[in-house]
Amino acid sequence: MHLRRIKGMLMINVLAIAAGLLMGLCQMWKPHIMVIAGRAVMGFYCGLSSGLVPMYIGEIAPKDYRGALGTIHQLGAVIGILISQIVGLDFVLGNDTMWPLLLGLSGAPAVLQSVLLLVCPESPRYLYIVLGKKQQARLSLLRLKGAYDPAEDLEEMRREKEEADKEPRISIFSLIASSVYRRQLFVALMMHLSQQFSGINAIFYYSTSIFAGAGVGQPVYATIGVGVINTIFTLVSVALVDKAGRRTLSMAGLGGMCCCAIAMTVGLKFQNDYSWMSYVSMAGIFLFVSFFEIGPGPIPWFIVAELFSQGPRPAAIALAGCCNWTSNFIIGMTFPYIQEWMGCYVFILFAVLLLGFTVFTYFRVPETKGKSFEEIAIVFQKGRRTDKGNTELQQLKTSSDA
Secondary structure, rough: OOOOOOHHHHHHHHHHHHHHHHHHHHHHHHHHHHHHHHHHHHHHHHHHHHHHHHHHHHOOOOOOHHHHHHHHHHHHHHHHHHHHHHHHOOOOOOOOOOHHHHHHHHHHHHHHHHHHHHHOOOOOOHHHHHOOHHHHHHHHHHHHHHHOOOHHHHHHHHHHHHHHOOOOOOOOOHHHOEEEEOHHHHHHHHHHHHHHOOOHHHHHHHHHHHHHOOOOOOOHHHHHHHHHHHHHHHHHHHHHHHHHHHHHHHHHHHHHHHHHHHHHHHHHHHHOOOOOOHHHHHHHHHHHHHHHHOOOOOOOHHHHHOOOOOOHHHHHHHHHHHHHHHHHHHHHHHHHHHHHHHHHHHHHHHHHHHHHHHHHHHHHOOOOOOOOOOHHHHHHOOOOOOOHHHHHHHHHHHHHOO
């Protein structure tokens, strides 16, 4: 993350293209080895891109549209999920003959992104605050926003740079150990945990079997319906996030998902006694996904960039992304066993977790809508001992300079 943002994204696209080739050409050697290798390389790419892309978007976006532009990152992901669900149908590419092409196409978006990145301007914040290149930052702003006076934006970056000069470029381990950023880090990690431990990926990964258990005749098409709802409500979030605010949408989404998890449990419990209860389960699943995309889905990906200043931001995004993907892996691997153990009550577990995350968001997550990075930092400085914080920052700066 110390590379320029555009160059960094171009470099990691090599991983996605290589992964696509490994999987697409898997029948040329040992298919199982090449597919596993391709999936592993693609996993590295996903981890890196989920950090770099939101950070770049957060740095180039005006503060009044930072939420909407940040949510577009999630919109791209859900559109990709929907497309993959459609092309994965048996009569398209999901069959015994075409499946290598299906897997190989996963590298195609990286090729498209590489071409488009060549015309994208570098992050002006990175150019000015990190590299100290004011004139290049000015040109980048003009490329982003067209003909306008960039004086106000440059002044905001100048103040940010003054603050950034007081703090070091912090490593992941220093960030974990530092008490200065502990509040921001705790909020960031909890936001990502709330996204994964909400149970959403249990729905995405096992939706076909869940729909089959709920009595749906063609569960694969119901799963595509989930993808459509996913996309529609991400668009709703794009429209609302800079009006309603991050905190409000996160609480609404988590609270709504909690109620839906209870509804799904009731539907699964009584579907054998009352046939119409299968519709309750289906409605619960669709609404669960809808509430997820309103807030808990997109917001954690970009709010981390808002919570941290330039110095600790790369480390914080890397740590939050690691937390997210690790939680994703845990849910994906353990859900079948939890479902077998708890049966129809499996979503009660997620309901309890969602209630806890809703309460946490209410008490600990600040509203960042329409605030500059400087104003957000002040929120976390309240109640903190200034002398102790300044001393620790100086120690971190000294160690990083050394």
